[in-house]
Amino acid sequence: MRTKQFILPLLLFILLQACGNKQEHYDASGSFEADEVVVSSQLSGQILSFNVNEGDSLSQGQIVGVIDSTNLALQKEQVRATIQSLSKKTANVAPQIQLLQNQLAVQQAQLKNLLHERDRTERLVKADAATGKQLDDLNAQVDVLQKQMDVTQQQIAVQRSNIATQNRSILSESAPLQKQAAQVEEQISKARVVNPVSGTVITKYAEQGEVTAPGKALYKIANLSTLTLRAYITGAQLSQLKLGQQVKVLVDNGADQYRTYSGTIYWISDKAEFTPKTIQTKEERANLVYAVKIRVKNDGYLKIGMYGEVQLQNP
Structure with missing residues (x-):
């Protein structure tokens, strides 16, 4: 009986020690x-909406806030208006070219008449009905008129080239303005606060109505x-x-x-x-x-x- 009373506590002690050692072993x-990901503002302005609370589960790509971008929208409109005004600065070459073409048409009609008159005078000279001086005068008039026509045609080409160069110079300003508009549009897109990763909001640093700035933390999220x-x-x-x-x-x-x-x-x-x-x-x-x-x-x-x-x- 005494042996059983001694063995039972001993076994209980060993069992407890074994359990204790198992729990404590590491x-x-x-x-x-x-x-953790700290989500920061990418734009300066007032926070118009901010649907984030600590403990919220957010999905990747979810829009959780909007920052005021009115000033950027006005800048975009200004750039667009400037682009549209460029077309009004360009010169229309058509009226000036039309005048020169009308002048050339008159010269061509005059040349046609002179050539007809010269051919008739040549026949008269052969028939001894006209003098050689009359034929020489007509040939001289034909040469002068042909040179005038050459000058008119050159004026048309130069006018077209000058106006085209001038218009290209004006319209070339459109490409940089288009890039500027794209930059403003890209900045406007940053007015939306987009959650970058799926997870749970750990800490909230900003509130709706506050004014934020680029790089200023809005909230911290972790999966x-x-x-x-x-x-x-x-x-x-x-x-x-x-x-x-x-x-x-x-x-x-x-x-x-x-x-x-x-x-x-x-x-x-x-x-x-x-x-x-x-x-x-x-x-x-x-x-x-x-x-x-x-x-x-x-x-x-x-x-x-x-x-x-x-x-x-x-x-």
Whole structure:
């Protein structure tokens, strides 16, 4: 009877010790973090609308706010008006060319008459009914008129060239103005605050009605569906790890209990560093360790900053 009374407490003590050792055993520890994205304003102006609250789940590409862009819209209208006014600055070559063409038509009619008269005079000279001087005078008039026609045709070509050059110079201003309009339009598009990644709003920095500026933070968002446990291992443990390795992650769940998760190692530091002060004891912090990142699927209980412990293999 005495033996049974002695053995039963002993077995209970050993069992409790075994359970305690199982709970306390871990190979590394660290804290959870997430890839946080700080969304900033890309435009100066008053925030007209801002549908963001801490804890909201936002999807990628979702428009969550609008910044006043009235000034940019006016700039765009001004550039468009300037482009339209360029056509009014161009010269119309048609009236001037028409005058020269009318002048050329008259000269052509005169030439036709002179040639007819010259041919008739040539026949008269052969018949001794006209003098050679009369024929020479007509030939001289034909030469003068032909030269005048050449000058008129050159004037038409020069006029067309000059007006075309002048108009090209004016219209060439359109391309830079079009680019300027596109730049203003691109700035106007930044008036919409577009959420860059899917996730949960962690911190909100601005409110509707406030005036913001480029680079000023509006809110912080992170994808909390999967968190990263940044843990630290010793150099002796380094040979036991590899990328893609599955490990067990333990998180406190009450006083003497743990919540267990499956994690995957996706990054191992190639440089040693001193143990962070928040990890282990003062003596152990003097040792060099390596940081590892473990991806853990979040069931809703994991939080940023929460501590976690890693078991490289089941004890």
